[in-house]
Amino acid sequence: MSGSYPNALKDPVFRVISKAAASLGLESYVIGGFVRDHILGRGDAKDIDIVAVGSGIDLANAVSNLLPGKPKVSIFKTYGTAMLKTSGIELEFVGARKESYSEDSRNPAVSHGTLEDDQNRRDFTINALALSLGEDDFGKLLDPFNGLKDLDDKLIRTPLDPDVTYSDDPLRMLRAIRFATQLDFRIEKESLEAISRNATRIEIISKERIVDELNKILLAPKPSKGFSLLRKTGLLKYILPELVALEGIEEVEGQRHKDNFWHTLEVVDNISKTTDNLWLRWAALLHDIGKAPTKRFDQNLGWTFHGHEFVGSKMVYKLFKRLKMPLNEHMKFVQKMVLMSSRPIVLASEVTDSAIRRLVFDAGDYVDDLMTLCEADITTKNPKRFKRYHQNFQRVREKIVEVEERDHIRNFQPPVSGEEIMETFGIKPSREIGIIKDAIKEAILEGQIPNEYEAAREYMLKKGKEIGLKVKGV
Ligand code: CTP
Numbered sequence: 001m002s003g004s005y006p007n008a009l010k011d012p013v014f015r016v017i018s019k020a021a022a023s024l025g026l027e028s029y030v031i032g033g034f035v036r037d038h039i040l041g042r043g044d045a046k047d048i049d050i051v052a053v054g055s056g057i058d059l060a061n062a063v064s065n066l067l068p069g070k071p072k073v074s075i076f077k078t079y080g081t082a083m084l085k086t087s088g089i090e091l092e093f094v095g096a097r098k099e100s101y102s103e104d105s106r107n108p109a110v111s112h113g114t115l116e117d118d119q120n121r122r123d124f125t126i127n128a129l130a131l132s133l134g135e136d137d138f139g140k141l142l143d144p145f146n147g148l149k150d151l152d153d154k155l156i157r158t159p160l161d162p163d164v165t166y167s168d169d170p171l172r173m174l175r176a177i178r179f180a181t182q183l184d185f186r187i188e189k190e191s192l193e194a195i196s197r198n199a200t201r202i203e204i205i206s207k208e209r210i211v212d213e214l215n216k217i218l219l220a221p222k223p224s225k226g227f228s229l230l231r232k233t234g235l236l237k238y239i240l241p242e243l244v245a246l247e248g249i250e251e252v253e254g255q256r257h258k259d260n261f262w263h264t265l266e267v268v269d270n271i272s273k274t275t276d277n278l279w280l281r282w283a284a285l286l287h288d289i290g291k292a293p294t295k296r297f298d299q300n301l302g303w304t305f306h307g308h309e310f311v312g313s314k315m316v317y318k319l320f321k322r323l324k325m326p327l328n329e330h331m332k333f334v335q336k337m338v339l340m341s342s343r344p345i346v347l348a349s350e351v352t353d354s355a356i357r358r359l360v361f362d363a364g365d366y367v368d369d370l371m372t373l374c375e376a377d378i379t380t381k382n383p384k385r386f387k388r389y390h391q392n393f394q395r396v397r398e399k400i401v402e403v404e405e406r407d408h409i410r411n412f413q414p415p416v417s418g419e420e421i422m423e424t425f426g427i428k429p430s431r432e433i434g435i436i437k438d439a440i441k442e443a444i445l446e447g448q449i450p451n452e453y454e455a456a457r458e459y460m461l462k463k464g465k466e467i468g469l470k471v472k473g474v
Contacts, residue, residue: 003148005131006139008038013067013086017050018133020062026054029115029130029142036126039151040183047090051118051130056093057082063091080110097121101168104204108168116144123165123172124179125150125157154185162194170201173235174213181217181226192233199234207324210239214323218281223272224265227285231261239323242315243285245292250303257295257303260288263379271376279330280369283337284376289315290338313339336366337373344374348392351399357445360400360409367410371397407444407451415456416440425464426472432464439463 009015009030021028032049052059060073060082067086074083082093096118099108108121115130122128125147132140141148145159156176158165166173173195180187187195202210217226227243230236237244247261264285271284290312291305298304313335320331340363347355363370371393378389404410414437421433440449440456440463449455461471 003141004137004139005035005038005141008035008044008131009133009139011044011089013089013091014133014138016066017059017063017091018135018138020066021052021059021133022135024054024058024062026052026059027115028052028059028133030133031118031130032122032127035129035131035141036147036151039129039148046088047092050091050093050133051096051115052093053096053115056080056095060084060091060093063093094118099168106169106171106204115142119144120159122159123169123175125159126179128159154183155188156180156185156191157188158191158194162188162191163197166191166194166198167201170198171205171209171213173198173202173233174205174210177226177229177233177235178213178216178220180229181220181223184222184225187229192229195233195235199238202235202238207322211323211325214239215278218268218285219276219278221272222269223281223285224269227265227268240319242289242292242319246288250295250297252297252303255297255302260291264288266379267373267376270379271372274372274376275369277369279333280337280372282330283334283341283369283373286312286316286319286334287338287341287373287377288312289319309339309342312341333366333369336363337370340370341373341377344371344393344396345377347396348389351396353399353403354445354447356396356399356403357407357409357447360404361412361445364410367400371400409445409451412441412444412451414440415444415451415453416460420457421460421464424460424471425469427469432467432469435467436460436463 014030017028029051030048031051034045034048037043037045050056050059057075057080060075064070064073064084071084071086076082080095080097084091096113096115097110098113098117099110099121101108119128119130119142125145127147128145129147130142132138132142134140145157150157156179176187176191176195179185217223220226227236230239231244231247243261243264246264247259249256249259264287267287268281268284271281275281288308290308290310294305294308294311296304296306316331316335316338317327320327320334325331343359343362347359360367375390375393378386380386380389416437418433418437421436422428425432427433440459443449443459444451444456449459464471
């Protein structure tokens with residue numbers, strides 16, 4: 001298929017590149033994601049890949065010379081690429097090349113090649129589409145593998161034998177699944193089989209690259225599509241074995257538990273309808289991981305997953321560490337969500353003020369996120385129950401607002417400070433201060449006293465007396 005897309009190249013920078021290439025006597029093309037996304041109507045990407053049949057570095061320098069202010073060209077000699085930024089656009093230049101890969105590395109041996117060679121080395125037909133920047137055929141589509149038809153058919157397909165494409169660069173297995181999920185495309189059967197055959201090769205890919213792809217899958221409108229493909233191809237067990245362990249239903253004495261893998265995917269899809277917060281989506285993905293190691297069958301209770309939230313929150317740390325994800329506040333947030341993921345469920349049946357205060361105290365600023373997670377966790381297929389559970393959580397949400405307006409528990413600050421306790425009783429830093437502060441906090445959460453200074457001070461005096469302290473100077 002062919003055609004012409006001069007409209008994709010309306011930005012004046014493309015004419016500049018065209019001119020620079022002509023002055024060097026080179027052919028140049030826009031290739032990859034920019035072309036794909038333009039044709040799909042996904043808007044024009046700000047990262048643009050340019051192929052020069054010749055030196056990409058020379059072309060980048062010539063382009064810079066023609067641009068106002070001559071933007072700085074960053075050169076990556078090892079890769080033979082160059083990059084420059086101009087009016088919010090990032091241009092990446094590469095010389096057309098042939099690549100050959102060895103077994104144990106993603107870094108190929110590279111030699112100069114034609115545009116066709118360069119298109120051959122690309123991951124998918126839809127990413128091998130190129131638009132000419134030639135002065136005579138500006139905007140002409142070069143599509144040797146029918147990528148345009150694949151865009152139309154919503155199909156992920158490799159230009160070469162898929163076993164070669166995936167084995168050359170195993171990251172592409174994840175990219176295939178990621179594109180299928182983001183774009184709601186299908187992966188061609190041969191390709192899917194090749195991914196399954198090459199799955200173990202994902203182990204040569206750096207964790208950072210893997211996580212980048214996982215994040216993109218998680219941020220797609222329906223992440224379950226990606227995770228079920230990861231499972232089906234066998235990739236998931238190398239990346240997130242904790243999720244694979246959730247799969248399956250056991251039956252003992254006629255009692256079955258739900259399949260927690262598929263349940264998890266439903267929860268992730270549910271939450272993706274209400275939030276774009278990547279970390280809340282991670283929390284949904286991991287909220288039940290503690291269920292595999294805690295699963296027991298009890299004669300009286302049936303299937304139990306006792307303590308799975310605590311075990312799960314510990315597993316979050318290990319999982320982030322293994323995937324070399326930063327062990328920062330995002331990780332702590334996910335841990336907190338997993339740890340607290342059942343708390344509002346208990347509340348839904350009986351909402352007392354003190355239980356609400358404790359929930360808000362423990363969840364702090366994340367109480368709304370926690371409620372969002374719990375609502376997404378409702379996957380019952382029984383419409384009556386579905387409605388009832390949602391109504392219960394709605395009541396919890398309303399109660400949170402009401403109690404919070406009155407008691408200000410969120411970001412709780414002790415109304416009486418440690419200094420005041422020391423000063424009042426004339427004591428040095430000691431255990432007693434902790435005991436009194438804790439007692440005040442408990443009394444507030446239990447609703448015995450309001451969250452106010454006067455009441456807290458009075459309570460401090462009472463508690464101090466109880467543990468044998470005397471007010472200074474009295
Ligand atoms: N590419 C490839 N194999 C990879 C990565 C990239 O063949 N493992 C090629 C593809 O032609 C791709 C282009 O390099 O289109 C640019 O890669 P990148 O910027 O990572 O992806 P995009 O396709 O632009 O898409 P996105 O920005 O969504 O990642």
